[in-house]
Amino acid sequence: MNLSRPARIALRIAAGLGFAVIYVPLTLVLVNSFNIDRSSGWPPAGLTLNWWEQAWHSNGARAALWTSVKAALGATGISLVLGTLLAFAVQRYRFFGRESISFLVVLPIALPGIVTGVALNTAFRAVLEPFGVGLGMFTVVVGHATFCVVVVFNNVIARLRRTALSFEEAAADLGADTFQIFRDITFPLVRSALVAGALLSFALSFDEIVVTTFTAGPGVQTLPIWVFSNMTRPAQAPVVNVVAAVLVLLSVLPIYLAQRLSSDTAGTSRI
Amino acid sequence: MTDTAPAAGLGRRLAGTLHRRPRLRLSLLLSAPLFWLIVAYLGSLAALFLSAFWTTDAFTSNVVKSWNLDNFVTVLSESVYRDVALRSVGVAVAVTLIDICLAFPIAFYTARVARPRHRPLLVVAVLTPLWASYLVKAYAWRLILSEGGLADWVFGPFGTEGPGYGLAAVITVLSYLWLPYMILPIHAGLEQLPGNLLDASADLGARTWRTFTSVVMPMVFPSIAAGSVFTFSLSLGDYIAVQIVGGKTQLIGNLVYSNITLDLPLAAALGTVPVAVIVLYLLAVRRSGALNSL
Structure with a gap:
């Protein structure tokens, strides 16, 4: 479209303002973790590294961080297996209900988290408690895996769509059996999509709060839950600020890596 | 190339079976994820929405499993x-x-x-x-x-x-x-x-x-x-x-x-x-x- 010069300039300014709106709050969180003022007033009266030191020694935050990492690793492992199996089935086979699979996979993330959370909570209590399994790490992992499947599925299926079957057929013609083909041909082809899907699903799980609230039980505290429950406590404010800053930095990393690994994916969106 | 000799045995036979039976392959691929998503996830969603037709005893806060539309009437009328x-x-x-x-x-x-x-x-x-x-x-x-x-x-x-x-x-x-x-x-x-x-x-x-x-x-x-x-x-x-x-x-x-x-x-x-x-x-x-x- 041949835009007039003023229109171009106006668009440029509007987009610049838009990006400013997107990035100012995130930058503020980073700056604020150094803010000398405990109540996070603006502009900062001075900068200090004290809070970072204090956060480093905060046992609560540290324990929560490990819980989050463990939960995210577990959920990522399960969703890698389930998502890959589904992607292969949907892309390589024709069967009844195939069209609705992609809808089914998106559902856990598209429905309000509170609905998914409450549903899983009541189901866990009804089904698992008779076996002596209470709400805890296990249920958190199960809950997270349910909505992480979609990112692995999307990444793998996008890759499968773009890879021709001819490599595998050639390998079969040369005498390789099903397992050899998978090990030597198929797996290397989808490997980077798997890594990208795993990174994204780790990030998704690491950041989740709503489903976690309902599946975690009293003893398990992930980092987002820790931040949420300490957000309103003035005494913890500086540590919360540092943890928030760390979360911003940590969340950027997987996206950057996933983007580098797999250009067809990083799903243009989360879904 | 010795490992592809017929002596490779069980793995090779299994691979052959899988290769000849696409339906078996498909059901192996689908069973775990569909069990998870349909039984575990859709099942608990369905159970939740069925429980919307039950009521709660106002005194003990226990769920009473008698079917009625009271909750929906409350949501729409209040x-x-x-x-x-x-x-x-x-x-x-x-x-x-x-x-x-x-x-x-x-x-x-x-x-x-x-x-x-x-x-x-x-x-x-x-x-x-x-x-x-x-x-x-x-x-x-x-x-x-x-x-x-x-x-x-x-x-x-x-x-x-x-x-x-x-x-x-x-x-x-x-x-x-x-x-x-x-x-x-x-x-x-x-x-x-x-x-x-x-x-x-x-x-x-x-x-x-x-x-x-x-x-x-x-x-x-x-x-x-x-x-x-x-x-x-x-x-x-x-x-x-x-x-x-x-x-x-x-x-x-x-x-x-x-x-x-x-x-x-x-x-x-x-x-x-x-x-x-x-x-x-x-x-x-x-x-x-x-x-x-x-």
């Missing part, structure tokens, strides 16, 4: 619930409209105006905050809107204060949270727009505005609808951001949350409201053909 439901839909619509207005210029810039060399970088610049922690983004706004925070500092010279916590803050934060979900589909839609259509429009004498309304908008509409699915449904189900910056504001998610421990059937009935609205919205959007561009 003015508190009706008001909150309408307010939630209003917030979701407002957030969607704000996001369309904010996202369009940004997407237009990243897809059509910026130098092609810079475009991938700009897309990453939109993607990154999308993945930044939900909680931290809401927390950032809590800091901005707090007393003596950035908002007060910005508005101070004009003799007023920042808006503080409340409904306006909720709409602002939700718009901020879901903005990338709107930018990305619009960006994709604008990027796929064939340049020669725009040239043809210009050759036929259309000015920028006419080209925009008659060529660009109709072709980008499905993308906007696709983005609105996210902004609308994510806003409708939210309750955390409301707790963080909403002050005393309540949305439907908060009502569900506050009823869970004492009256699960009522909470389930309340939960059907956003789900029903979202499903209706999805069906409406599907009629426009926008879901294919998701």
Whole structure:
């Protein structure tokens, strides 16, 4: 479209303002973790590294961080297996209900988290408690895996769509059996999509709060839950600020890596 | 090449069996994930919605399993619930409209105006905050809107204060949270727009505005609808951001949350409201053909 010069300039300014709106709050969180003022007033009266030191020694935050990492690793492992199996089935086979699979996979993330959370909570209590399994790490992992499947599925299926079957057929013609083909041909082809899907699903799980609230039980505290429950406590404010800053930095990393690994994916969106 | 000799045995035989039976392969692929998603996930969803037809003993707060529609009657007839439901839909619509207005210029810039060399970088610049922690983004706004925070500092010279916590803050934060979900589909839609259509429009004498309304908008509409699915449904189900910056504001998610421990059937009935609205919205959007561009 041949835009007039003023229109171009106006668009440029509007987009610049838009990006400013997107990035100012995130930058503020980073700056604020150094803010000398405990109540996070603006502009900062001075900068200090004290809070970072204090956060480093905060046992609560540290324990929560490990819980989050463990939960995210577990959920990522399960969703890698389930998502890959589904992607292969949907892309390589024709069967009844195939069209609705992609809808089914998106559902856990598209429905309000509170609905998914409450549903899983009541189901866990009804089904698992008779076996002596209470709400805890296990249920958190199960809950997270349910909505992480979609990112692995999307990444793998996008890759499968773009890879021709001819490599595998050639390998079969040369005498390789099903397992050899998978090990030597198929797996290397989808490997980077798997890594990208795993990174994204780790990030998704690491950041989740709503489903976690309902599946975690009293003893398990992930980092987002820790931040949420300490957000309103003035005494913890500086540590919360540092943890928030760390979360911003940590969340950027997987996206950057996933983007580098797999250009067809990083799903243009989360879904 | 000795390992491919017939002596390779069991593995090789298994591979052969799998190779000859595509149906067996398919059922091995599908059984685990479908068990998980259909039995575990859809099963618990179905159980939750069935429990909406039960009642709670007001005295003991135990669930009484007798079938009735009381909870739905309560949700629809009591003015508190009706008001909150309408307010939630209003917030979701407002957030969607704000996001369309904010996202369009940004997407237009990243897809059509910026130098092609810079475009991938700009897309990453939109993607990154999308993945930044939900909680931290809401927390950032809590800091901005707090007393003596950035908002007060910005508005101070004009003799007023920042808006503080409340409904306006909720709409602002939700718009901020879901903005990338709107930018990305619009960006994709604008990027796929064939340049020669725009040239043809210009050759036929259309000015920028006419080209925009008659060529660009109709072709980008499905993308906007696709983005609105996210902004609308994510806003409708939210309750955390409301707790963080909403002050005393309540949305439907908060009502569900506050009823869970004492009256699960009522909470389930309340939960059907956003789900029903979202499903209706999805069906409406599907009629426009926008879901294919998701």
